[in-house]
Structure formats: structure tokens, C-alpha cells
Amino acid sequence: MRKGFAVLVIGVVVMAIVASGCIGGGGGSQTSTSPTPTSTKLQGKIVFAVGGAPNEIEYWKTVISTFEKEHPGVTVQLERQSTDTGQRRLELVNALRAKSSTPDVFLMDVAWLGQFIASGWLQPLDPYVQKDHYDLSVFFQSVLNLADKQNGKLWALPVYIDAGLLYYRKDLLKKYGYSKPPETWEQLVQMAQKIQQGERKSNPNFWGFVWQGKQYEGLVCDFVEYVYSNGGELGYFKNGKWVPTLNKPANVQALQFMVDLIHKYKISPPSTYTDMTEEPVRIMFQQGNAAFERNWPYAWALHNANNSPVRGKVGIAPLPHFPGHKSAATLGGWHIGINRYSKHKELAWAFIKFVESYQEQKNFAIHLGWNPGRTDVYNDPDVLKAAPYLKSLRAVFENAVPRPVVPYYPQLSQIIQKYVNAALAGDMSPQEALNKAQSEAEALVKQYS
CATH class of the missing domain: 3.40.190.10 (Periplasmic binding protein-like II)
Incomplete structure (x- = not known):
């Protein structure tokens, strides 16, 4: 898992991939317990x-x-x-x-x-x-x-x-009249809908776009990419303290788009928010059942392995962005x-x-x-x-976008995962989900202040 996500943001890092569990210590001694290394023969x-x-x-x-x-x-x-x-x-x-x-x-x-x-x-x-x-x-x-x-x-x-990347089927883009991969999310939706409609005539299991939506760290990575490609942010540092901004309007719009990929545009499978992690996404694309895939660079070698059904048919590009903004990768x-x-x-x-x-x-x-x-x-x-x-x-x-480097990141990630996934599942609106996430994130930061 992949595994992008601009290290130009001061005091923060990306990706990656955290499950449940509280952070221990919080301030253990940083002094080395071993002497300076010697040059004795290694054994x-x-x-x-x-x-x-x-x-x-x-x-x-x-x-x-x-x-x-x-x-x-x-x-x-x-x-x-x-x-x-x-x-x-x-x-x-x-x-x-x-x-x-x-x-x-x-x-x-x-x-x-x-x-x-x-x-x-x-x-x-x-x-x-x-x-x-x-x-x-x-x-x-x-x-x-x-x-x-x-x-x-x-x-x-x-x-x-x-860093997160967009994989696409070069042969299918050419088949349906596209000369290059999408640069905006709107273009991706249009291409994915057209290709999905055409391919389902012979393959009912075909989808336009597959990505990581299950409640786990990979969902945070995907969320970061949609948010920052819409001009949003998870938070910022002020006087050494991280300030969450999870429910700002740009973030809510980004989350609404993620929801729409599944429920409105219907180019991403309903299993996106229940099962989709890196490997299920890769396998679905590699088996020839998707036009576009968001994944980490590791998938490239597997897609082009000798036994891969899509060998030689795969292109790779930066992830799309919303109008007026730039592509972002966790x-x-x-x-x-x-x-x-x-x-x-x-x-x-x-x-x-x-x-x-x-x-x-x-x-x-x-x-x-x-x-x-x-x-x-x-x-x-x-x-x-x-x-x-x-x-x-x-x-x-x-220039990948980092996630916050804070000692309480595992707990912060759990908050984001929980509420973003709830929105994807339709259990609450994007606005409600991010309002709750913001409230819990503020309480978490306060515990460590």
C-alpha cells in the first residue's frame, strides 16, 4: 500500500498507513544506549x-x-x-x-x-x-x-x-477516441462513463474507476489527494501546534465528489467503501475489469508482468485535479x-x-x-x-503532499477514516461527516497540548 502525497509543507508528512492503537510513551529518552560503532569484523x-x-x-x-x-x-x-x-x-x-x-x-x-x-x-x-x-x-x-x-x-x-498515481488502459482510451489521459476529475468521469458503458456490453463486471475506499489508512491517502487537488488542506501548524481544518468548504466538496463517484456517476463499485484496498484495486484493474485505477507505483511492475492480462496496455499519469487547482499525490x-x-x-x-x-x-x-x-x-x-x-x-x-507528522497521527487517521468512510457508505452527508471529524480532531489535539 501504497502507497504521494509536496514536502514543501512545513512540519508535516504523508502516507501512509495506520491502523488502531494508542501512541505509547510520547516522550521516551532519545539518548543512545550503545557506544559509537567500532570497526571490528562483523559477525x-x-x-x-x-x-x-x-x-x-x-x-x-x-x-x-x-x-x-x-x-x-x-x-x-x-x-x-x-x-x-x-x-x-x-x-x-x-x-x-x-x-x-x-x-x-x-x-x-x-x-x-x-x-x-x-x-x-x-x-x-x-x-x-x-x-x-x-x-x-x-x-x-x-x-x-x-x-x-x-x-x-x-x-x-x-x-x-x-506517491499516488493514475493508471489507465491505453488501448481503451484509443478505442473510445481519447488521445491522452484525463487532467481534471470531470474529464475522468466523462471518459470512465463512456468506456464503462461500452465495455459492459461484453463484460458486465467492468468499472470505470477503481480506488481505495475501505476504512483504513489508504482511504486517508486518497482523501488527501482529492482535498489538495481542490485547494483544501487537512490542517496547518501555528506556533508549533497543529490546527485541524477538516471541514473547510473545499474539503467538503472533495468528499462529495468521492461519494458521487460511487452513488451518482456510478463509475466506482459499491464495494469501494467495504473492500477496496490496494491489492483488490490492483487485481480488478489487472484482470481487465477497469479503465482507470488509483494506486501506488508498485502496481506498475505487476501490471506488466509476463502473466498480466493488461501487459503492455497500461499507461501512467499524475492524478487529475479540480478546475483551477493542481494535481496532488499523497x-x-x-x-x-x-x-x-x-x-x-x-x-x-x-x-x-x-x-x-x-x-x-x-x-x-x-x-x-x-x-x-x-x-x-x-x-x-x-x-x-x-x-x-x-x-x-x-x-x-x-512534490507529493505529506500527512501530518504528529505523535498522535494514528488516532487522527482513525478519525478521518471513520467519517470519510461513513460518508462514502451514505450513512451521513459529507458536511456532517467532516463536522464530526473536525470536532474529534480538535479534542485530540487538545489532549496533546
């Missing part, structure tokens, strides 16, 4: 926790195998987490709250950084960076800063970045960090360096379709051959 065992789609897990096994060959004294045990991102967070939270020494190293959604940093669960990376003269300039600085400059320390490094992606309670921090750092190396970042882009956290990989000829869209859509990733 021992570390546990690496990671989840995701099955093909991602299989590729991580390849990464680990290559690392172990280069470091014959080190063994890496892969601790497979859930595919569901919210469950992945809870698994890590439970271990870290218990001060477990494992997993030693793990991936974190960008949306978790505020909680993990405030809770004191991460090992600062500064001693390792300084000792190895590690070059941080190769990373997207706006993304790197999400885990830097907080309490004056660097807490994690970006493995890959995400910032997503994953950072890698070290467990503060790990007994093998130097081994964990060696693994992080390997994962962040030019070659491995290049391999992630080629084999998984990921957008590297390193900027220098984007001009690699092999990468551009495998993922040609990276060059033209790099600006989408650089």
Missing part, C-alpha cells in the same frame, strides 16, 4: 522485519542472500510481517513497547515516524553516519528531513518513496531504522548501508518498480528502461 545474527506483497517478500530474500554472501559472518533472519500495513505497525509497536531486542532492523511507513521518534524506539543513526563518513546528499533531502532534524538527530533513511514510502533495544546495532547498520547502496536501490527499481530513496538512481539507463515513467514523473514524487 552474528540480526532479525529484519518486513511485510508487503508476496513478490516483495520473495525479493527481500534475494537481497538478504546477497548481503550474507558479502558478509559471511552475518546471518539475517527475515521476520515476515502482514501484508496489511496497519497490522505491520501494530506488530512493531507491540515489540518496541515491550523493549524487545528484536527485530533489530525494520521498515517504517513515513506516517509512523512521528510516533516512533516521539516514543524513543529508534536508535539514532548519527554515530554510524559520522564514523563511516556516510554521504546523505544522495537522498531526496525533503524526504530525508522527515526523519532528520527531529530532536537534532537522524532516525531513519528512506528506502523508497511513493506522499508515501518506507524508511528503514534500527531498534533502540537491539543488541546488534552495528550489524543492523551494515544491513542498512547495503539496502541503501546504489546497486540495491537500482535493483529495487528494476525488479519491484519502487521509486528509490536515492536521487542518483533516477538517471540510470537500466532503471529508465525498466521504469520509463520515473523520469517524467519524478516531480510527482518530489
